Amino acid sequence: MTKQQANWSPYDNNGGTCVAIAGADYCVIAADTRMSTGYSILTRDYSKISQLADKSVMASSGFQADVRALQKVLAARHLIYQHQHNKQMSCPAMAQLLSNTLYYKRFFPYYAFNVLGGLDNEGKGCVFTYDAVGSYERVGYSSQGSGATLITPFLDNQLKSPSPLLLPAKDAVTPLSESEAIDLVKTCFASATERDIYTGDKLEIVILNASGLRREYMELRKD
Amino acid sequence: MFRNQYDTDVTTWSPAGRLFQVEYAMEAVKQGSAAIGLRSKTHVVLACVNKASSELSSHQKKIFKVDDHIGVAIAGLTADGRVLSRYLRNECINYSYTYESSLPVGRLVVQLADKAQVCTQRSWKRPYGVGLLVGGLDESGAHLYYNCPSGNYFEYQAFAIGSRSQAAKTYLERKFEGFMDAREDLIKDALFALRETLQGEKLTSSICTIAIVGVGEAFHILDQETVQALIDEFEIVGEEPPADEAATPDQSSDAEPGPADQGTPSDQGATPMDI
Numbered sequence: 478m479t480k481q482q483a484n485w486s487p488y489d490n491n492g493g494t495c496v497a498i499a500g501a502d503y504c505v506i507a508a509d510t511r512m513s514t515g516y517s518i519l520t521r522d523y524s525k526i527s528q529l530a531d532k533s534v535m536a537s538s539g540f541q542a543d544v545r546a547l548q549k550v551l552a553a554r555h556l557i558y559q560h561q562h563n564k565q566m567s568c569p570a571m572a573q574l575l576s577n578t579l580y581y582k583r584f585f586p587y588y589a590f591n592v593l594g595g596l597d598n599e600g601k602g603c604v605f606t607y608d609a610v611g612s613y614e615r616v617g618y619s620s621q622g623s624g625a626t627l628i629t630p631f632l633d634n635q636l637k638s639p640s641p642l643l644l645p646a647k648d649a650v651t652p653l654s655e656s657e658a659i660d661l662v663k664t665c666f667a668s669a670t671e672r673d674i675y676t677g678d679k680l681e682i683v684i685l686n687a688s689g690l691r692r693e694y695m696e697l698r699k700d
Numbered sequence: 701m702f703r704n705q706y707d708t709d710v711t712t713w714s715p716a717g718r719l720f721q722v723e724y725a726m727e728a729v730k731q732g733s734a735a736i737g738l739r740s741k742t743h744v745v746l747a748c749v750n751k752a753s754s755e756l757s758s759h760q761k762k763i764f765k766v767d768d769h770i771g772v773a774i775a776g777l778t779a780d781g782r783v784l785s786r787y788l789r790n791e792c793i794n795y796s797y798t799y800e801s802s803l804p805v806g807r808l809v810v811q812l813a814d815k816a817q818v819c820t821q822r823s824w825k826r827p828y829g830v831g832l833l834v835g836g837l838d839e840s841g842a843h844l845y846y847n848c849p850s851g852n853y854f855e856y857q858a859f860a861i862g863s864r865s866q867a868a869k870t871y872l873e874r875k876f877e878g879f880m881d882a883r884e885d886l887i888k889d890a891l892f893a894l895r896e897t898l899q900g901e902k903l904t905s906s907i908c909t910i911a912i913v914g915v916g917e918a919f920h921i922l923d924q925e926t927v928q929a930l931i932d933e934f935e936i937v938g939e940e941p942p943a944d945e946a947a948t949p950d951q952s953s954d955a956e957p958g959p960a961d962q963g964t965p966s967d968q969g970a971t972p973m974d975i
Contacts, residue, residue: 553793560765560789 483695488540488588489514492675493525495536495623496665497594498636498658499602499617499650503686506594507662508536508622508671509697511678521678521699528645530555533571534594534683538622539609540588547587550578568595572605572613586610590621595685602650602685616641617650624669624676631668633659655684663695670697701727711823719829722820725849728829732775734865734897735762738858738872739844740886743914744835745888746773749862749897750909764912765850765920767792769802770836771911771919772855775862776849777829784828791904801971805836807855809845817851831861837913860893884912887922888934905930 495508508525511518527548528537534549537544551563554574566574572593579587587608593605593613606619617639620628633640638648653663661690662682677700682693706712707720714720734749750759761831763773764785772788774781791811812832814903819825826850834845845852851878858876859867871893879886895903905928913919 549797553797556793557789560786 478514482483484580487585488543490539490588490668491519491541492623494628494666494669494673494676495525495538495590495592496619496620496628496632496662497536497541497592497604497606497618498632498653498662499594499604499639500653500655501602501650502596502600502656503536503655503658503684504596504602504604505655505658505662505682505684506536506592507666507680507682508533508538508626509666509676509678510681511556511676512541513675516674517605524679524681525550526683528683529566529571529593530595531554531565532685533566533568533593534592534681534690535559535575535591537589537620540672543587547578547589547591551575553652554578565632567613568593568600568603568605569659571595572603572615575605575607576611576613579607579609583610590625592621594683596687600687617646617648620665622676624666624673626670627669629667655686659684659693666695666697679682709823709827710820712761717822722850725827726830729776729849729861730829730863730865732778732830732862733760733762734773734862734868734894735773735831735894736778736858736860736865736868736872736890736897737773737835737846737856738876738886738890738893739856740883742842743883743886743912744771744837744842744844745886745890746833746835746911747894748775748909749894750907757825759909762787763909765841765911765919766808766834766836766922767796767802768918769891769913770805770808770834771839772835772915773911775833775865780828781830781832783805784815784832786811787815788834789860802838802889804838804840805843805845805853806838806840807836808836808957809834809847809916812847813853816847816849818849819849830844832913833861835913836919837915842914855943858893860897862897864897864899867899868893871896871941883912887912887930891927891931891934903935905931922942 490511493509493511497506501634510522512520512523528534555566575593591607595603597603604619605613605615607613618632618636633642636651639646639651666680677697680695680697684691706714710721733749733751737746747764748762752916753757760778765771766788792803816828819827832847836843844856845853846856846859858872894908905924910927911921
């Protein structure tokens, strides 16, 4: 008597990779724009990045239907917060909200692998990294998604001081400048695109700093 | 209105076919401080008198942002108004979540009216003691509605509720045909109408609140400095409102969407607990 197997799965993996790096007064959040299913490409131009608040930007890979639903829930919750408190949610507050929202569906999770980036209450860059059910931690940099295994070791090597590999991390955030961090992110994705079939097409980079939010794009290999 | 044997219960009709409890609830609206709404083709302005009960206390919040495209001004039991604003906000959020578009104002007021009606037909409830002027923008243009405790609602070009609102209504009746014009004039008319309800008392930005919503302009409450500048402008001109569009101070600073900003402390007669 063999165990009954599901003939249908509520989840699908649309692939893709997300990265975020925190600096002294900026935060860089990046993700590729390829959306796939199985070995096929659904679209080359889908944004995985969502601005949740003035100073909080989330990038999520995984099952994009769940990602979209999660973004909508957080947007609605943020509106409620604004009505009640008369101000925007801070990034650490949003980080906690995201964690709670994910754990709320502990027994039918959002298939979403998130990195939340932004500026904390003091204006310093912050990055929070999550698993699918809401376990989270503030870090100096993070990567999630299909290319994460390729990118994370490279970031550990390049961003030596905030790396948790020297326990505890020497710096909370990277001492790199904003433009250096952006170049590093571009390098990460260029490399990940070479070896990960689910990463490519185009790179979307969001930079958050004291002057506001800025977006940059870079073409990636389309194969 | 006098006490009679049919006014104890909201579910008791009088022989003349009246529900006295509902009418008493509407009296509560008349006792509240004035709130005014007016609209043009592209904008809706809400204004209200904000009198603090003592010098030591803060103002009652009477204007609430419901969504980027809708706001309400209330008169009567402000606690009821707060609760209803929370309901309205929730409805807008849920609609946006489901349909990814803004809730049309007309739909919202019907839902609100139905909610009010329920309270007129349950023996264990009481009617809401607050009148709401709902101003908003949707695909069919700018709208101003009045929702009353009875569960009725009406659309208006301009309206005033609360104490001494008749004076404001008289002013508005004279002026409403000209409301198709500039945003700045609409705000000025609101201030003039508000001044009518003060019956000679000096109009300053510390006792009133003005909010506006319009095409390309999310609902927001004007800050005290802007309001005072506008008041100064037309009070200098004199009793009559200016005939033509005078140059207005930097109106572009008003067009900031986002959370409201009420009663920020300024030099002129602001109460200590302004938030």
